[in-house]
Amino acid sequence: MGAIAATLEYAVPAEVAFRYLSDPRNRPEWQSSLLSVEVPPDEEPHLGQAWRERTAVGVRPHMETTELTPFRTWTERGSWRGVTATLTLHFTDIAGGCRVRAEGEVSGRGIWSVPAGAAGLLASTAIAADLRKAGRILASRSSQ
Structure with missing residues (x-):
């Protein structure tokens, strides 16, 4: 299992x-590994929202907002085959913007445990x- 952790500060609330x-529709703009997402274009983010991603390495995970x-x-x-990943983003307003803290994990079952561990390390x-x-994109939009 690989743990995920990152904290950044943004110049927006x-x-x-x-x-x-x-919003999964924005993901290909800021997530380097994504080529596209399959989600209805007019569907607003909501609990239980599901979508499929198409990545540059050919992985097509099923995603869900939990x-x-x-x-x-x-x-x-x-989830994709025997690999499962979770990612939580925590948002906190701070002076001049906000802090985004990411945490999560990648795990695998059976033969998928080794590739999941490698993915978790990266x-x-x-x-x-x-x-x-994403922070640079948001900052550039707020300064326009």
Whole structure:
């Protein structure tokens, strides 16, 4: 099992960051591994929302929002074959913007435990880079 942890500060309020990061339709814009998501274009984020992602390495996980507390906490769970991953984003307003804290884990069953462990080792770095990109996107939009 691999643990995921990253904390970043954004120059936008928690509400703005939450709305952007919790909407799967925005993911290909800021998540480097994603080519596309399959979710109805007019479907607003909600608890139990499900979507499918298409990644650059050919993985097509089934995703679901398992926790949604507006502007505070959002959790997704993804599964593909024998690998399961969870990611929770915590949002806190701070002076001049917000703090986004990511935590989660990647685990695998049977023959999938080794690749899941490897993915977990790389996940924190990748997620931090993706969240930094999201922060830059949001900051550029708020300054326009």
